[in-house]
Amino acid sequence: MTTTTAPSLVDVRTIDKSFALKGGGTYLALQGIDLEIHKGEFISLIGHSGCGKSTLLNMIAGLDLPTEGTVLLDGEAVKRPGPDKMVVFQNYSLLPWLTVRENIALAVDEVMGKISSTERDALVQEHIDMVGLGPAASKLPLQLSGGMRQRVAIARALSIRPKLLLLDEPFGALDALTRGNLQEKLMQICNEHELTAVMVTHDVDEAVLLSDRIVMLTNGPGSNIGGILEVDIPRPRQRLEVVHHPSYYSLRSEIIYFLNRQKRVKQWRARPHQVVARHGLEKVNLDLGFLPLAASAPLAVAEAHGLFTKHGLDEVSLIREPTWRGIVDGLVDGTLDASVMPAGMPTWMTAGGHGGAPLPIVTALTLSRNGNGITLGRRLAEQGVRTVEDYRAYLKSHEREPHTMGIVHEASMHNLLLRYWLAANGIDPDKDVHLQALPPAQMLADLKDGSIDGYCVGAPWLDRAIRDGHGIAVAGDLAIWPGHPGKVLGVREDWAIAYPNTHIALTKAMLEACRYCADPAHWGELSELLSDRRYLGIKPELIRFSEASTDVDRGGPESESAVPHHLFFGEGLNRPSRTEHLWMMTQMARWGEIPLPRNWVEILERVCQVGVFSTAARELGLDAISYQRQGIELFDGLPFNADDPIGYLNAQTIKRDFSIAEIPLAPPRRS
Amino acid sequence: MVPTSSRRPGASISPLRWLTRSSGSWLPPLLGTGGFLLLWQILSSAGVIALPAPSSLFTEERTRTLIFYPFYDRGGLDKGLFWQTMASLSRVAQGYTLAALVGIAVGITIGLKPTINRAFDPLFQFLRMVAPLAWVPIALVLFQNNQPAAIFVIFITAIWPILINTAEGVRQIPQDYRNVALVLQMSSRRFFTKVLIPSALPYIFTGLRISIGLAWLAIIAAEIVMPGTLGIGFFIWDAYQQNYVGEIVLGVIWIGAIGLVLDRLMAWLQTRISPGQ
Numbered sequence: 001m002t003t004t005t006a007p008s009l010v011d012v013r014t015i016d017k018s019f020a021l022k023g024g025g026t027y028l029a030l031q032g033i034d035l036e037i038h039k040g041e042f043i044s045l046i047g048h049s050g051c052g053k054s055t056l057l058n059m060i061a062g063l064d065l066p067t068e069g070t071v072l073l074d075g076e077a078v079k080r081p082g083p084d085k086m087v088v089f090q091n092y093s094l095l096p097w098l099t100v101r102e103n104i105a106l107a108v109d110e111v112m113g114k115i116s117s118t119e120r121d122a123l124v125q126e127h128i129d130m131v132g133l134g135p136a137a138s139k140l141p142l143q144l145s146g147g148m149r150q151r152v153a154i155a156r157a158l159s160i161r162p163k164l165l166l167l168d169e170p171f172g173a174l175d176a177l178t179r180g181n182l183q184e185k186l187m188q189i190c191n192e193h194e195l196t197a198v199m200v201t202h203d204v205d206e207a208v209l210l211s212d213r214i215v216m217l218t219n220g221p222g223s224n225i226g227g228i229l230e231v232d233i234p235r236p237r238q239r240l241e242v243v244h245h246p247s248y249y250s251l252r253s254e255i256i257y258f259l260n261r262q263k264r265v266k267q268w269r270a271r272p273h274q275v276v277a278r279h280g281l282e283k284v285n286l287d288l289g290f291l292p293l294a295a296s297a298p299l300a301v302a303e304a305h306g307l308f309t310k311h312g313l314d315e316v317s318l319i320r321e322p323t324w325r326g327i328v329d330g331l332v333d334g335t336l337d338a339s340v341m342p343a344g345m346p347t348w349m350t351a352g353g354h355g356g357a358p359l360p361i362v363t364a365l366t367l368s369r370n371g372n373g374i375t376l377g378r379r380l381a382e383q384g385v386r387t388v389e390d391y392r393a394y395l396k397s398h399e400r401e402p403h404t405m406g407i408v409h410e411a412s413m414h415n416l417l418l419r420y421w422l423a424a425n426g427i428d429p430d431k432d433v434h435l436q437a438l439p440p441a442q443m444l445a446d447l448k449d450g451s452i453d454g455y456c457v458g459a460p461w462l463d464r465a466i467r468d469g470h471g472i473a474v475a476g477d478l479a480i481w482p483g484h485p486g487k488v489l490g491v492r493e494d495w496a497i498a499y500p501n502t503h504i505a506l507t508k509a510m511l512e513a514c515r516y517c518a519d520p521a522h523w524g525e526l527s528e529l530l531s532d533r534r535y536l537g538i539k540p541e542l543i544r545f546s547e548a549s550t551d552v553d554r555g556g557p558e559s560e561s562a563v564p565h566h567l568f569f570g571e572g573l574n575r576p577s578r579t580e581h582l583w584m585m586t587q588m589a590r591w592g593e594i595p596l597p598r599n600w601v602e603i604l605e606r607v608c609q610v611g612v613f614s615t616a617a618r619e620l621g622l623d624a625i626s627y628q629r630q631g632i633e634l635f636d637g638l639p640f641n642a643d644d645p646i647g648y649l650n651a652q653t654i655k656r657d658f659s660i661a662e663i664p665l666a667p668p669r670r671s
Numbered sequence: 672m673v674p675t676s677s678r679r680p681g682a683s684i685s686p687l688r689w690l691t692r693s694s695g696s697w698l699p700p701l702l703g704t705g706g707f708l709l710l711w712q713i714l715s716s717a718g719v720i721a722l723p724a725p726s727s728l729f730t731e732e733r734t735r736t737l738i739f740y741p742f743y744d745r746g747g748l749d750k751g752l753f754w755q756t757m758a759s760l761s762r763v764a765q766g767y768t769l770a771a772l773v774g775i776a777v778g779i780t781i782g783l784k785p786t787i788n789r790a791f792d793p794l795f796q797f798l799r800m801v802a803p804l805a806w807v808p809i810a811l812v813l814f815q816n817n818q819p820a821a822i823f824v825i826f827i828t829a830i831w832p833i834l835i836n837t838a839e840g841v842r843q844i845p846q847d848y849r850n851v852a853l854v855l856q857m858s859s860r861r862f863f864t865k866v867l868i869p870s871a872l873p874y875i876f877t878g879l880r881i882s883i884g885l886a887w888l889a890i891i892a893a894e895i896v897m898p899g900t901l902g903i904g905f906f907i908w909d910a911y912q913q914n915y916v917g918e919i920v921l922g923v924i925w926i927g928a929i930g931l932v933l934d935r936l937m938a939w940l941q942t943r944i945s946p947g948q
Binding site for chain 2: 061083086087089092093097106107110111160
């Protein structure tokens, strides 16, 4: 219902708001807020407590004035409150000595002084009936339930026909059932009367249900608009039906991600952050990001076995994120020092794939290889889909249904391998199916309820579905590209330049942890360790490591008990490989995730910090593992020539219209 | 026809059963008061204390006359207890009304204007601490006359709780109500009558109720030291001078009873005027 052509009713122009503090000084609550609200729109303001969303609402209402900037209502600056921008307060604000009818009549008398008493009574009655409070009209507010009181407040607000309705957490204090009913009522009233409304809420579902646009505010001090989501669910909406709209969950998870991110930043800010230099290292207090995956084992080992401390990194905290997006944002805003990340992420971020300015990320260590696989849901298996040929036929015969497959991130090997595998088997990964990024831990639930056909994900989420009987493995990683890179250790380039010795120490600690993880004698212990709540928080028997075996090699129905085959350490396994990163860039360009960088030689040179790896390996006495692997060839036998990525791309039949562009990178410098 | 008790329990209960059922509420105060009187009776009969026993109020002639003939009037100050009380009450009424009017008006002003509050608060807090009796000489100097001086003492004693509670009530008007008034752009007059007064009313009444007790305390004190005035206070003083101990006891009981009635009256008024709050 967003009417972008309509003139804006409210125009919030770069407003700042600061409050004087008791002990002197000021607190900057809001900074640089710009927002246009069109006639007939329903806007929600969402954010954590204390982010200034109510302050923003009060400034639109005129109850509070901005320190800088102006709020325009119909082109006029808002200087004081008035009935044209009526507020519904969270705690109802009814006058307790007046009955329901008198409360509404008071507002009508104040605002519409000129009308006759019959007209007035009719107007009051109309609004009492609108919110369905006829029988309670002569009662005092204290005799009513919370939900009924809020209905009176809404009726009072609407009875004076405001241009703009402002709601400050109107349903916050109500029980879930009442809240649901009132939301529907409000939505219905807003639709019928084409109201323009701004609502402050902290309820994600409420925001999605009611709004045309959701304005997400970052945490203070200096809160601003972190993002605006358009809700494209058609009206009229029904509370129980909107959840089935395809956008519902993505909007919901977008908001929840945003709020979690804000919380994380707040927690990070609450801790002291001065750089602690010690033992000849520039920084020994590190925040390292990871996701709950078996491939994060080296990180857990390094922490549990004191390998960080051994190499001088005394104050390392591990930060668990639910999605890779959290890792990307953590690196962008500098709340993470380093992170376990999908192998494609360093080049992807360096090429600006995350949507911001290109952010050079470097890697000096490949942490794991393999450990991925493609799983299809039991629903498909029951219809006889056991191989990729079956799946292709199935897609042909079920063209009308949406077919979604889960990936963890666009820059992860899962995406690239799944796309490569689908395309090599004649399935277009964008046209025939839809690939959606989902948190790894959520994939199993989605597979169970049938909302996705299958997924490509790392252990333990890969093998769990198979063991639990919710899916079958159609292709193990060994069947696509044996020994493909899985996760790497990534840091910002400016960080690596600022803390070179710390970078080497971190690489040493992790490389040593990788060596530990690679020993089959330690796998039982690794499962126990990772099952801890701080890492994966699932039963140890669900986290398994194994040697390469023929079942995983082949994939397919025989491998129903497939156990992923992780490689953590070995000759040529850990050294960052320019060829591999180039292959990944080529694949990301093939699917339009990033343009193919014309300056790929420069990017590879900067991303792959082979020197750091070599120093770390030498200092650990592990020179032997520095052997460089050569040549990449996947299951379809098409060789990859690192000197001619464009020729390789052109040789692929299924691809997007890829572009080739120079990635503008600032020269390497410290932050 | 006798209504069946199964249908409407309580409606058909006999008075005796009602008394037995509600004994929890009337028995303890009865036992407490009765016990106290009994103890008093025993102690004075045994000669442990010099006060006459409660029973002597009825046996002694002077007090019996006072109890049974409250309306007698022999001219001068020799009048029945009713007339004594009325004289005291009328003084209380005048001083208290004045205190209520000034107290509420000033209370609202300082409640609304923090600056004025800051200017006068130390003075008010100081004056509030001066005992009623200490005001008597000042009042006599100021007015040179018993009657207005007595009224002034009541006024100055009773005003503080009213003033302070009213100011607090105005300050405590929830921001929500103020916001409603702001958003509706209410005029000050309408805000005053529609929001301020109703909202502060419970506080004002608390002040009024505390003050009525204080006013009654003050009048006794004032009358005792103002010879030649008709009133229950001087009645006691006079009895003391003439060593009619029984009359003193009777006067004290009478004062307590009137104070209790006044307090209950205010409580009742409070529930009538601001119900549901």
